[in-house]
Amino acid sequence: MQDQPEEKEHRHFKLHKPYGYLSQFVCEHKNKKLLGDLYDFPEGTMAIGRLDQDSEGLLLLTTDGKMSEQVRRKEVEKEYYAQVDGLITDEALDQLQQGVEISVGKQQYKTHPCKAFRLETAPDLAARSRKIRDDRHGPTSWVSITVTEGKFRQVRKMTAAVGFPTLRLVRVRIGATFLGALQPGAVEEVEDFALSVEGSFQ
Incomplete structure (x- = not known):
């Protein structure tokens, strides 16, 4: 044998x-x-x-x-911290939670419902190698977005769709x-x- x-x-x-x-x-x-x-x-x-x-x-x-x-697997959560241009509103957060229309290739796609909430203080992250624009160009805010899907540049497209383009994006969690x-x-x-x-x- x-x-x-x-x-x-x-x-x-x-x-x-x-x-x-x-x-x-x-x-x-x-x-x-x-x-x-x-x-x-x-x-x-x-x-x-x-x-x-x-x-x-x-x-x-x-x-x-x-x-x-x-x-x-689609059940595994991915959480991101996004620094967005402007002070994100409750209405925009509600839209993100319910799903928004984004472009995927040449087609429109509605994202699945997700978790999204405002971070009241900026997360403790190392400075980025390329500087983010400063407050002289207007205020920014941070939001946590948790999704279970991963279309190309999805989170950036989602925040842009509700009027708050992403300036910096950091993934902080996958599953646990x-x-x-x-x-x-x-x-x-x-x-x-x-x-x-x-x-x-x-």
Whole structure:
């Protein structure tokens, strides 16, 4: 009887993706900042989902395709802190919660209901490498938005749809895994990801 091959021991990481980096390891365009520039990840590591180049915050990575599928389930919440242009109103927050029309490709799409509330004080985040415009150009405010879907640049499109364009976007939570005190560019290896579902908006 032949011995069964040993099951590969997978590795999992959480990363604070800084502003200006792509959420990938390979890019056909030169002079782009990639994830491999931040840490010596093992062969076969993949990012679970993406943050666009201008967005920051929590990015999960793994060598396990099954783990990636679990994280990308529609039940798993993703929470973002968005700094928006202007003092966001209760009416705009209500619209976000109920779902708004955004463009996805060449089609219009109504986002699923979500959680959205105003942050009364600015979150304690490290300064961004590229400065946000200052108050001389008008006030800004912060909002927490939690979604269970991930269309391209969705949160930015949502805040723009209600009249408050996003100036800075930071993902702070996926499921029950938090960004916490992880600093921009820092990587933490973890045993697994806490993905307890805290509620569905379906």
